[in-house]
Amino acid sequence: MDTTDQADVFKGLTEDHIRSILGEGRHKRIAPREALFRQDDAASHCYLVRQGRLKLAKLNEHGKEAIIRYLGSGQFTAAVAVMKDGLYPVSAIAMEKTDVIGWNKETMTTLMRRYPDIAINMLNILLVRIDDVQQRYFEVCTEQVAQRIARALLRLMRTAGSKAPDGISIDIPLSRQSIADYTGTTLYTVSRTLSAWERSGWIKTGRERIVITDPHALVSFSEA
Amino acid sequence: MDTTDQADVFKGLTEDHIRSILGEGRHKRIAPREALFRQDDAASHCYLVRQGRLKLAKLNEHGKEAIIRYLGSGQFTAAVAVMKDGLYPVSAIAMEKTDVIGWNKETMTTLMRRYPDIAINMLNILLVRIDDVQQRYFEVCTEQVAQRIARALLRLMRTAGSKAPDGISIDIPLSRQSIADYTGTTLYTVSRTLSAWERSGWIKTGRERIVITDPHALVSFSEA
DNA sequence: CGCTCTATTGATAAACCTCAAATACAGTGG
DNA sequence: CCACTGTATTTGAGGTTTATCAATAGAGCG
Numbered sequence: 001m002d003t004t005d006q007a008d009v010f011k012g013l014t015e016d017h018i019r020s021i022l023g024e025g026r027h028k029r030i031a032p033r034e035a036l037f038r039q040d041d042a043a044s045h046c047y048l049v050r051q052g053r054l055k056l057a058k059l060n061e062h063g064k065e066a067i068i069r070y071l072g073s074g075q076f077t078a079a080v081a082v083m084k085d086g087l088y089p090v091s092a093i094a095m096e097k098t099d100v101i102g103w104n105k106e107t108m109t110t111l112m113r114r115y116p117d118i119a120i121n122m123l124n125i126l127l128v129r130i131d132d133v134q135q136r137y138f139e140v141c142t143e144q145v146a147q148r149i150a151r152a153l154l155r156l157m158r159t160a161g162s163k164a165p166d167g168i169s170i171d172i173p174l175s176r177q178s179i180a181d182y183t184g185t186t187l188y189t190v191s192r193t194l195s196a197w198e199r200s201g202w203i204k205t206g207r208e209r210i211v212i213t214d215p216h217a218l219v220s221f222s223e224a
Numbered sequence: 225m226d227t228t229d230q231a232d233v234f235k236g237l238t239e240d241h242i243r244s245i246l247g248e249g250r251h252k253r254i255a256p257r258e259a260l261f262r263q264d265d266a267a268s269h270c271y272l273v274r275q276g277r278l279k280l281a282k283l284n285e286h287g288k289e290a291i292i293r294y295l296g297s298g299q300f301t302a303a304v305a306v307m308k309d310g311l312y313p314v315s316a317i318a319m320e321k322t323d324v325i326g327w328n329k330e331t332m333t334t335l336m337r338r339y340p341d342i343a344i345n346m347l348n349i350l351l352v353r354i355d356d357v358q359q360r361y362f363e364v365c366t367e368q369v370a371q372r373i374a375r376a377l378l379r380l381m382r383t384a385g386s387k388a389p390d391g392i393s394i395d396i397p398l399s400r401q402s403i404a405d406y407t408g409t410t411l412y413t414v415s416r417t418l419s420a421w422e423r424s425g426w427i428k429t430g431r432e433r434i435v436i437t438d439p440h441a442l443v444s445f446s447e448a
Numbered sequence: 449c450g451c452t453c454t455a456t457t458g459a460t461a462a463a464c465c466t467c468a469a470a471t472a473c474a475g476t477g478g
Numbered sequence: 479c480c481a482c483t484g485t486a487t488t489t490g491a492g493g494t495t496t497a498t499c500a501a502t503a504g505a506g507c508g
Contacts, residue, residue, distance in 0.1 A: 058362045068358055083351055089359070119343055126350045127304045131313065133354060134292055137361045138282045141290040141408030145464070176487065184365030186465060191488055207473050207486060223285075369496070400455065410497055415456060431454060431505055 007048060007074040008125050012117040021111055025101035030054075036092040036100060037078065043088035045102035046078040052098025053160075053172065056090045057181065067182040069132070070095070070160065070172065079122060082108055095172060140184050146193050148183040150222035153203070157212050166204060167213035175208050231272060231298040232349050236341040245335055249325035254278075260316040260324060267305030267312035269326035273297050276322025277384075277396060280314050281405065291406040293356070294319075294396065296384065303346060306332055319396055364408050370417050372407040374446035377427070381436050390428060391437035399432050 010018045026045070030036050036047060036054060049071050056068040056077065068090055071077055078088055082105045103111070112119045139148055153170070161168045176187040176194070183190070194210070197203045202214040202221075212218060234242045249272070254260050260271060260278060273295050280292040280301065292314055295301055305312035306329045327335065336343045363372055377394070385392045400411040400418070407414070418434070421427045426438040426445075436442060 058358070068361075079351070083348060089355065116340060116343075119340075119347060123343060123347050123350065124307060126347070126354060127307055130350060130354050130357065131304060133357045133361055134282070135313070137292070137357055137364065138284070138290045140361065140364045141405075142284050142288045175485095181365075187487080188466080188489085189464065191486095195488070205487090399453095411455080412457090412498080413496060415454095419456070429455090 007076065009048070009076050009118055009121050011121050013115055017115060021115070022101060024107050024111065025103045028100050028102060030094040030098045030100065032094055032096050034094050036094065036098075037088060038091045039089050040087055043078055043082060045104050046076065046082040046108060047092075047100040047102045049073050049075050049077070050099040050101060053095045054092045054098055054100075055095055055178075056092050058090050067178060069129075070156075072160065076122075076125065079108075079126075145183065145185045145189055147222050147224070149179060149185070149190060149193050150218045152179060152183045153210065153212060154215065154218055154222060157215065161212070164211055167211045168215060169209070169211040173208040174210055231300065233272065233300050233342055233345045235345050237339060241339060245339070246325055248331050248335065249327045252324050252326060254318040254322045254324065256318055256320050258318050260318065260322075261302065261312065262315045263313050264311050267302055267310070269328050270300065270302040270306040270332060271316075271324040271326045273299050273301075274323040274325060277319045278316045278322055278324075279319055279402075280316050282314050289405045290408065291402065293353075294380070294384065300346070300349065303332075303350075369407065369409045369413055371446055371448070372409070373403060373414060373417050374442045376403060376407045377434065377436060378439065378442055378446060381439065385436070388435055391435045392439060393433070393435040397432040398434055 010021065013021070025048070028036070028047075030052075037043065037045075039058060051073050053073075054071040054077070056071060058068060071092070077092060082103075112122075139151060143151075156170050156172065156174070157168050160170055160172050162171050163169075176190045179190045179194075180187045194203065194205050197218075198205055200217070202212070202217045204211040204213055234245070237245075250269070252260070252271075254276075261267060261269075263282060275297050277297075278295040278301070280295060281289050282292060283289050295316070301316060302312055306327075363375060367375075380394050380396065380398070381392050384394055384396050386395050387393075400414045403414045403418075404411045418427065418429050421442075422429055424441070426436070426441045428435040428437055
């Protein structure tokens with residue numbers, strides 16, 4: 001099933017309108033690990049994910065990475081860059097085979113004028129997102145690593161989790177390095193922490209795979 | 225001089241319209257250290273700062289604080305809460321005597337319908353802001369404390385600095401604790417770092433007062 | 449001048465990172 | 479099916495950064 005039609009940006013629009021909007025965009029398919037766009041590219045398009053999953057990340061000069069967030073189908077990105085027509089300071093890398101539709105600035109502006117709901121929806125989406133970044137900024141400022149890792153797992157569980165026989169499994173190939181980048185630490189610390197939790201029976205781990213067997217324990221740990 | 229009329233939210237509107245919009249709002253004066261609103265209050269209004277300065281901050285259970293950003297005159301806040309009519313997860317505390325105008329949700333919605341430019345402006349403002357938080361999130365994830373402090377000073381210099389005889393002075397009463405909350409560290413580390421920079425001749429400090437005498441040094445340090 | 453709040457500084461401890469080496473895992477081609 | 483290869487992960491030792499605690503000094507205010 002294609003969830004694109006439930007995309008938040010198009011809330012309130014009729015199916016006909018959505019079809020017509022999608023028609024104005026350019027389809028594109030990205031292979032796993034390939035980049036949809038890179039930071040410091042001139043950002044010419046904004047994109048809607050139709051299928052698959054992208055990670056948005058920033059890299060610093062030394063190649064260290066911080067993951068901004070993960071994007072699933074129905075989610076929108078790079079609107080920032082397109083509106084300001086500046087450089088987009090993050091890279092979008094496919095985690096699996098991913099289909100997107102892109103619109104350039106002119107098209108987008110035209111569409112927003114024609115369907116003001118798009119602008120209003122975008123406003124609401126951004127409000128939620130700013131909340132989320134602020135929350136994570138807050139956590140990274142005030143909490144210790146283990147706590148942040150716990151929160152990250154829970155967040156990923158909620159946004160990308162599915163029921164498994166032994167708990168809730170996170171359906172993203174998730175390396176220790178990714179988690180480290182996501183929480184602002186190193187893969188070693190992540191590894192140690194996850195090992196400890198596995199010994200406690202809170203999670204089960206494998207190569208790039210995590211199953212949360214005791215979410216409650218994680219929650220109460222993250223709030224301690 | 226009142227800079228409210230140049231508020232970004234009202235860009236593109238005529239003076240008459242702005243006057244009428246301001247007229248719909250409720251004026252309010254806040255004393256230093258008083259709160260305009262607190263996190264977990266029901267957020268009933270969004271606000272424009274007419275004069276003075278607010279800090280937006282989040283507190284965790286243990287009383288540890290993270291400063292989200294500073295708000296000067298002409299800046300807008302709490303739009304998030306009003307649009308989602310939820311709780312606003314941050315507190316706004318006056319750093320000096322501050323005047324604001326507030327609108328409740330109904331009024332705001334009406335105004336946005338009547339003047340669509342408000343919505344579009346808000347969109348652009350949010351885009352910039354989200355960029356800013358993401359940048360800081362990134363910094364706090366990847367950089368060491370001293371570097372983050374340098375960036376914070378430079379940021380404050382740009383947004384709240386004015387020319388002084390011996391350099392550029394930051395016009396906010398800025399305690400070591402505030403800087404610590406802003407950069408995710410402790411007042412002790414801030415104090416040590418600032419002392420070192422003062423010995424190097426990069427800055428001059430006093431009680432809640434900082435003058436940057438050698439911005440260039442700070443910049444190159446922050447990028448090292 | 450005494451009171452309160454802020455800042456400095458040293459000593460110490462804790463958290464975390466770095467480096468190195470060993471091990472586990474998944475996919476590939478024979 | 480198996481060995482091989484490249485990557486991911488684990489774990490230990492040791493070092494660095496940063497937080498914590500405690501004590502002292504300074505600044506502003508009534």
